[in-house]
Amino acid sequence: MKLIYLTLLVLPAALLCFQSANTILAKAEEDELDDVVDIEGEDSQVVGDDTLGEDDDSVVKSSQDVDTTILFIKPVTSLGDATFDIQAGFPVEFLVGFINKGAEDYLVESMEASFRYPMDYTYYIQNFTALPYNKEVKPKQEATFAYSFIPNEAFAGRPFGLNIQLNYRDASGNFYQEAVYNQTLNIVEVSEGLDGETFFLYVFLGAGGVxxxxxxxxxxxxxxxxxxxxxxARPLETGTASDVDYDWLPKEVVNQLKKSPKTPKQSPRARKAKRSAGDD
Known part of the structure; x- marks a missing residue:
């Protein structure tokens, strides 16, 4: 019983401490994410303006002789689905189709992905690895390229712009860059298994039930x-003469006892009176 009472006293305090620690950790992650957004956004603001500006002659555009398509494998989406949710900490995989409709060869060099600030795509949140391919696509042919990345768990619960760019060249050496995907996505947190808070809650409920x-x-x-x-109250059992065991006595003594007359029982007062008369 003492152990049970002690457990019931300690478990609520431990549960409160655990919840407080989770709250502090979540707040720290949010602050860190805000700092990353501010710092990386300031560093890449000029780059974004140079890339997306319309009046700048140095802007890299896509070729009119090339068509591209994208299909997400993880998470599974339909071909025409533009917006969906991705899971933080889990890989995102997709395929990009490259179709050469022109009369000259194209060399697909690399593909890269990045998270952008949803209110202003010139601000970079996170850049993923640029995956090199260096694959030549002949005229009237097509090729498929695979790419994958893992969103940071600190980004869970927030919307971000996902930008996927394909870099390629033609036979004349002209460089092209096409935004295969440029949409805002929600990064969701997926809780799997039994976390510490739920475990302590179940233990507390079990102790309360016991x-x-x-x-x-x-x-x-x-x-x-x-x-x-x-x-x-049970009645007191008294023994009788018939209950006496005579087996241990010799037969002569038993026969003599049976033949001797039984003397009547006298009360103590009568025996005292008889003794006084004899003395006189």
Whole structure:
């Protein structure tokens, strides 16, 4: 019982401490993410303006002789689905189709992906690895390229712009860059298994159930003892002459006892009166 009471006293305090630690950790991750957004956004603001500006002659555009398509494998989406949710900490995989409709060869050099600030795509949140391919695509042919990345778990619960760019050249050496995908996605947090907070909650509920059972058993036992009738006093058994065992006596003594007349029992007062008369 002492162990149960001690457990019930300690578990709520431990559960509160665990929840406080989770709150502090989540707040720290949010602050760190805000710092990353501010720092990386300031560093890459000029780059974004140079890349997306329309009046700049140095802007890299896509070729009119090339068509591209994208299909997400993880998470599974339909071909025409533009917006969906991705899971933080889990890989995102997709395929990009490259179709050469022109009359000259194209060399697909690399593909890269990045998270952008959803309100302003010139701000970079996170850049993923540029995967090199260096694959030549002949005229009237097509090729498929695979790419994957893993979103940081600190980004869970926030929307980000996903930008996927394909870099390629033609036979004349002209460089092209096409945004295969440029949409805002929600990064969701997926909780799997039994976390610490849920474990402590189940332990606390189990300890409470055991305590309730013990208290109920004690209450029922006390009530049963109060309602039980008192046992009646058993009569005192007295032995009789017939109950005496004579087997250990010799037969002559047993026969003599059976033949001798039985003297009547006298009360102590009568024996005292008889003794006084004899003295006179």
């Amino acid at each position: 305590l309730a059972l013990v208290l109920g058993q004690q209450a029922l036992s006390s009530l049963a003892r109060r309602k039980a009738p008192r046992a009646a």
